[in-house]
Amino acid sequence: MNIRYKLSLQFALIAAGILLLFSIIIYSLSEYHRQQEFFFRLETRALTTARLLITVKEIDSTLLKIIDKNSVRSLFDEQLAVFDEKNRLIYSNLDASDLSGLFSSDFIEHTRQNGQLNTRLGKNEGVGLRYEDDQLGQFVVLVTAEDRYGWAHMKALKRVLLQGFVIGLLVVIVAGLVFSGRVLAPITKLNEEIGLITAGNLNRRIPEGNGRDELAILAINFNQMLTRLEAAFDVQRQFVSNASHELRTPLTALTSQIQLVLGKERSPEAYQSVLHSLYEDTQKLIALSNGLLILAQTSLEKQRLLFRPVRVDEAVLNAQNDLVKAHPNYRFSIEYVQLPEEESLLHVNGNETLLRTAFTNLMENGCKFSK
Structure with a gap:
């Protein structure tokens, strides 16, 4: 995978993480506000029922049940019950059989102790409210219902957030590809210029751009490296030329003496003289070779x-x-x-x-x- 796709992938992952975190936060806050708003509605319903049943003397449980049945309910699957201080059921909008097991004694006692208790019962949410009357004593009002409108709203919000996440991620991927392509375009051009440089044209230089950003600094450093390489190649060519010139003379002398001595038979003294001369020339050749090697090391700055x-x-x-x-x-x-x-x-x-x-x-x- 090249750098362009790596950058696009990393950019997309970062953006996806931000979008996902943003969506989770929005959904969580919306769910929290939905729940608080629905609990407030349940509390209002419980408080209204308690006031009508306990405070208003003209309304008894029978009349209140008639009112409830003939009223347009704003709460779905509503279940409401009122208990006196001895936990006896004094009112419910449902039959006693429908309330069996719905409100436990522990839930009633916790409500009585805390004053108000919010809970979740299956798909319904409930509120327990303690209501006190100076003359009739203490009562506990329990009401549960299903927040269909709220859940429908949350479902729609989830769908919108999911669609927005997918669309946003696609936009980010496309934008990342375009952005990374534009960012890496100078590097691509730089690679093309570098590919044109060979051992035969080390004098060629790549553009240095504005001379300030990272790519310009890279180009400057690369050009400086080319300058050093060009100097090293020049030294190498010069050394080869000098070495060839310096070595040609002693080698020619050695060859001439050998050809001369092989031309005809000679006395032992003559052979010794020639061998002594060949030895001296060989010593000079060795010294010359050592000197050239030292010169090469010095010229290439290896000894520095x-x-x-x-x-x-x-x-x-x-x-x-x-x-x-x-x-x-x-x-x-x-x-x-x-x-x-x-x-x-x-x-x-x-x-x-x-x-x-x-x-x-x-x-x-x-x-x-x-x-």
Whole structure:
């Protein structure tokens, strides 16, 4: 999966999580308000019934039941009952058989103790209300009903939220694809430009854009890397050219001497002389090869990472020992004008091998070309 689709997928997952959380919050708050509103309606119904039955003297249970049967009910599957302080049923809008097991004694006692109790009974929701009269005592009014309108509203809300979630997610996916395509367009162009760069055109550079954002910084760093690579390739080509030129002369000399000695029979002394000359040329060839390798390492800056504190006097002495081993007939001496008292002043940050090579070359040149 490429970056574009990964970004689109991650963007869609984040948006889906936000939409889902938003939908859950809306549904939960709507359900809470529906329940509170329905409990308030049940409480109002219970309180109205208690006032009519207990406070209004002209209305008894028979008349109240007639009123209930002939009234337009706003509550579906309503079940209402009123109990006196001894938990005796004094009024119900249903038959006693229909109330059996509906309101338990525990529910009545909890309502009497708490003053008001909200509960859920199957698909219905109920409210228990304690009603007190100064003359007749304490009563408990229980009413349950089904909130069909509320549940229909919640069902419609759930359907709307689900449809909105699906549509919103599709919009987010399409927008994510378009957005990620636009964001990654400079990277695609960058890849196309990089694909055109080969070993033969390292002088080519990619556009650096505005020079400020992350892609521009990436392009700048890549161009700087190309500059270093181009310099390394130039050094490599130059080294190959120099090595070929430097090695051609001793190799030509070796070949000429070998051809000369193979041309006819010679005395043992002549063969020894030729072998001695071939040995000297071979030694020169080895020294030249070592020098070229050191030059290549220096030019490619490989030794820069190996810099560490080096004592200069020790490097000079080591170079002197190396030269004595290679040329026992050389005679030279080293004089120090003044050595510092602190040894730390003799340390320099460098590469010991290259310093020894430099000092050896100076001494060797002095012995070769100076009296």
